Amino acid sequence: MKLYNYFRSSASFRVRIALELKGLPYEYLPVHLVKGEHKQPGYGAVSPSGLVPTLVNDSGEHLGQSLAIMEYLDETHPRPPLLPADPVGRAKVRALAQLVACEIHPLNNLRVLKYLVRELKLDEERKNAWYRHWVREGLELYERELAQLPSSTYSFGDTPTLADCCLVPQIFNGMRFNTSFDGLTRTMAAYEACMKHPAFQQAQPSSCPDNEA
Amino acid sequence: MKLYNYFRSSASFRVRIALELKGLPYEYLPVHLVKGEHKQPGYGAVSPSGLVPTLVNDSGEHLGQSLAIMEYLDETHPRPPLLPADPVGRAKVRALAQLVACEIHPLNNLRVLKYLVRELKLDEERKNAWYRHWVREGLELYERELAQLPSSTYSFGDTPTLADCCLVPQIFNGMRFNTSFDGLTRTMAAYEACMKHPAFQQAQPSSCPDNEA
Numbered sequence: 001m002k003l004y005n006y007f008r009s010s011a012s013f014r015v016r017i018a019l020e021l022k023g024l025p026y027e028y029l030p031v032h033l034v035k036g037e038h039k040q041p042g043y044g045a046v047s048p049s050g051l052v053p054t055l056v057n058d059s060g061e062h063l064g065q066s067l068a069i070m071e072y073l074d075e076t077h078p079r080p081p082l083l084p085a086d087p088v089g090r091a092k093v094r095a096l097a098q099l100v101a102c103e104i105h106p107l108n109n110l111r112v113l114k115y116l117v118r119e120l121k122l123d124e125e126r127k128n129a130w131y132r133h134w135v136r137e138g139l140e141l142y143e144r145e146l147a148q149l150p151s152s153t154y155s156f157g158d159t160p161t162l163a164d165c166c167l168v169p170q171i172f173n174g175m176r177f178n179t180s181f182d183g184l185t186r187t188m189a190a191y192e193a194c195m196k197h198p199a200f201q202q203a204q205p206s207s208c209p210d211n212e213a
Numbered sequence: 214m215k216l217y218n219y220f221r222s223s224a225s226f227r228v229r230i231a232l233e234l235k236g237l238p239y240e241y242l243p244v245h246l247v248k249g250e251h252k253q254p255g256y257g258a259v260s261p262s263g264l265v266p267t268l269v270n271d272s273g274e275h276l277g278q279s280l281a282i283m284e285y286l287d288e289t290h291p292r293p294p295l296l297p298a299d300p301v302g303r304a305k306v307r308a309l310a311q312l313v314a315c316e317i318h319p320l321n322n323l324r325v326l327k328y329l330v331r332e333l334k335l336d337e338e339r340k341n342a343w344y345r346h347w348v349r350e351g352l353e354l355y356e357r358e359l360a361q362l363p364s365s366t367y368s369f370g371d372t373p374t375l376a377d378c379c380l381v382p383q384i385f386n387g388m389r390f391n392t393s394f395d396g397l398t399r400t401m402a403a404y405e406a407c408m409k410h411p412a413f414q415q416a417q418p419s420s421c422p423d424n425e426a
Binding site for chain 2: 050051063072087092094095098099101107112115120126129130133148
């Protein structure tokens with residue numbers, strides 16, 4: 001398999017974690033988002049919508065959208081599972097993942113930040129306040145959801161799930177913008193547990209070949 | 214089953230379509246978002262994160278996030294299916310659904326529009342321009358993805374899928390803000406096909422008991 005991705009892209013990071021958790025080797029193909037490489041004609045042939053990440057499977061099928069890619073990996077390589085076995089558990093893990101992927105991250109991706117600066121003329125400080133606002137507000141919702149669940153090592157249960165694959169990149173992004181994580185006890189405990197796991201370490205931006213830090 | 218929802222909420226509309234497609238009866242429990250009923254303590258007991266929709270299943274489990282709820286319905290009531298049988302087809306349908314649910318809709322939900330007005334002091338015209346920008350840009354990506362697929366009645370294949378459950382509410386929202394749909398040939402053909410289907414008609418805002426139009 002091949003993964004078109006970018007070291008700092010949160011959605012790319014999610015898929016890298018899933019690949020590492022399942023022990024699946026892949027070819028890392030960097031797409032430099034800040035340089036606009038995803039908008040070049042060459043990348044249009046990889047992804048019609050020009051979005052990152054794109055997974056190319058061994059049959060040459062191109063698959064987009066990080067949550068869809070992770071579900072695909074879980075269906076085609078079921079061990080270890082990224083979702084519980086029972087439908088209610090699966091729904092709860094997916095809801096946590098989507099709390100990040102549908103409520104937090106979309107507000108803070110690169111094209112939105114560009115719109116804030118170019119079209120709405122926000123200065124750096126107000127742009128960063130926007131960023132932190134949505135991360136903090138979203139993670140407070142995440143914390144409230146975790147508070148309803150039995151205690152566990154990771155977000156849901158004692159093995160990493162799709163929820164953790166989404167949470168960890170979001171925490172990384174929040175850190176870059178100095179978001180406060182105060183009081184997010186269970187959320188940050190799940191994050192800390194993940195960061196002790198080799199799959200999350202291997203997938204993190206600083207381990208990527210295109211890392212610039 | 215019970216569904217806490219709001220006639221005009223796009224995420225609620227998605228789940229209503231899925232319930233109608235599967236012919237599942239449910240109790241409709243309205244939560245008036247514009248009046249802030251989702252922030253009242255009573256609703257906090259329904260949904261810790263205070264988000265709409267929430268499905269309560271027959272065992273009393275509370276499930277949030279529209280995509281997760283629809284996957285749950287598909288797993289527990291498989292006929293008719295909302296996803297193809299093969300993993301690549303499933304990944305493609307999920308990616309289309311997420312193109313709406315992760316790239317378009319989050320930018321235009323009520324709390325974001327409120328932030329634009331209250332914090333960023335955008336006037337009505339600039340707020341509406343923001344709205345239309347993300348709907349139009351996102352649907353152009355959707356159209357490009359459809360253009361890569363074999364011709365079909367709906368977004369993917371000749372029966373409605375999770376992708377259509379997300380697309381139709383997004384088109385409704387775009388219409389409310391006078392978004393241009395020019396040139397979105399396949400996307401709008403899928404929308405038109407859906408609107409001839411009784412499940413989509415039954416689920417639409419004007420058919421809801423809390424409809425105010």
